[in-house]
Amino acid sequence: MSEAAPNFEGLLREALAPVEPPEDLALRLESTLQSITEMAAEELQEWELSAMRDPRNWARPAAALMVGGGAGVALVLLRSRRRAHGSSGALSGARESAERTVRDLGRETRKLLGDR
Amino acid sequence: MDEEQQKSGNPEEKSEQQSKARLDAEFSDLYRAHLRDVYSYAYYRIGNHHDAEDLTEQTFLQAYRHFERAQRESHGRPLRPWLIRIAHNLAANLYRDRARKPATPIDESTTLIAPHTTEQLVEGREQLTRVLGGVGRLPEDRREALIMRFALGMDNREIARALGRSDGATKVLIHRAIKQLEEIVHE
Numbered sequence: 001m002s003e004a005a006p007n008f009e010g011l012l013r014e015a016l017a018p019v020e021p022p023e024d025l026a027l028r029l030e031s032t033l034q035s036i037t038e039m040a041a042e043e044l045q046e047w048e049l050s051a052m053r054d055p056r057n058w059a060r061p062a063a064a065l066m067v068g069g070g071a072g073v074a075l076v077l078l079r080s081r082r083r084a085h086g087s088s089g090a091l092s093g094a095r096e097s098a099e100r101t102v103r104d105l106g107r108e109t110r111k112l113l114g115d116r
Numbered sequence: 117m118d119e120e121q122q123k124s125g126n127p128e129e130k131s132e133q134q135s136k137a138r139l140d141a142e143f144s145d146l147y148r149a150h151l152r153d154v155y156s157y158a159y160y161r162i163g164n165h166h167d168a169e170d171l172t173e174q175t176f177l178q179a180y181r182h183f184e185r186a187q188r189e190s191h192g193r194p195l196r197p198w199l200i201r202i203a204h205n206l207a208a209n210l211y212r213d214r215a216r217k218p219a220t221p222i223d224e225s226t227t228l229i230a231p232h233t234t235e236q237l238v239e240g241r242e243q244l245t246r247v248l249g250g251v252g253r254l255p256e257d258r259r260e261a262l263i264m265r266f267a268l269g270m271d272n273r274e275i276a277r278a279l280g281r282s283d284g285a286t287k288v289l290i291h292r293a294i295k296q297l298e299e300i301v302h303e
Contacts, residue, residue, distance in 0.1 A: 008298055009266075015247040016267040021155035021172065022165070026147075029173050 143183050147176055150196055153268045154203055160263045161207045163252075171210065175203040197277035200264060204278065250300035258293035265290055 151172070158171035179186070179202055186198050251259055257279065264270040264278060276286040 008301075009294070011243060011247055012251075012262065012294070012297070013266045015244045016160060016251070016263060018152055018267055019156045019159045019168075021151055022169065025155070025169050025172060026151060028169075029176060 139184055139187070142187070143180055146179070146183075146195055146199070150199055151176075153196060154199055156267045157200055157203050157263055158207070160251075160267050161203070161260065162210070167210065171203060171206055174206050175199060178202050178206070193277075194274070196268075196270070197274045200268070200270075200278040201280070204260065246301050247297070250297045253300055254293060254296060257289060258296060261286065261289050262293050262297070 154175050155168060155172045158168035158175070159165065162168050162171060179199055186195060190198065251262060254262070260279065261275055264275045270278070272283055272286050272290070275290070276283045279286065279289075281289070
């Protein structure tokens with residue numbers, strides 16, 4: 001059905017070239033999942049996250065919480081594959097990762113409250 | 117339970133763990149295969165890298181949450197349209213959410229800045245900018261269809277599944293989108 005000039009479609013293809021995701025995006029996503037699954041349930045409750053569970057919010061940790069406890073296994077797989085491919089971005093440890101999540105949570109909470 | 121059975125663990129539990137491990141391996145394949153697709157969709161849909169990153173993260177987190185069911189119901193069909201549909205829904209939520217907050221408006225006709233190479237920009241910058249500007253002026257459904265077709269290389273059937281339309285309606289949608297875009301670009 002499309003009678004558009006082929007060169008126009010070519011131009012469109014060029015204009016909408018695929019965009020490579022930033023290198024740290026995958027690592028950050030993995031890190032978020034990893035951190036959440038490593039935390040004890042009591043620790044999570046302390047942060048009073050119920051207000052952040054609103055799906056309209058854009059807080060990464062809240063989303064990770066909704067994913068639930070099973071995400072860690074997928075994460076381990078992703079990480080081990082990444083290592084196998086020679087990526088150099090591995091986290092230095094669970095503690096560092098958990099600390100980063102605490103900082104993220106604080107920042108995201110401030111952002112959310114500030115937006116309201 | 118005798119000692120031998122205790123050592124080897126509950127067979128049912130073991131089988132569940134194996135099934136979970138397989139599912140996770142499949143999810144990691146999906147993730148690696150389509151990270152760029154989801155990010156590209158998010159970028160062209162939203163118009164900036166920061167929100168595109170958030171949208172991509174949210175999409176995969178949601179996808180993981182529902183992966184088992186999606187696999188079960190896909191009957192072996194590719195899951196890319198499902199992933200893009202998640203991103204599509206999340207993007208719609210973002211627009212809705214921001215529309216409620218005047219302090220942080222989002223412009224529907226955001227000017228897209230394509231991340232092209234310097235050579236491409238030098239050679240055809242004006243043309244590409246006009247095309248991208250035109251894409252930004254299209255109605256949402258037409259814009260999305262073009263992003264899926266040209267940025268992600270999805271075929272009509274995949275786009276139809278992602279948009280929840282019939283194959284025929286999708287074909288018409290894409291045809292009209294290209295036609296309208298040509299008119300905008302040649303204005």
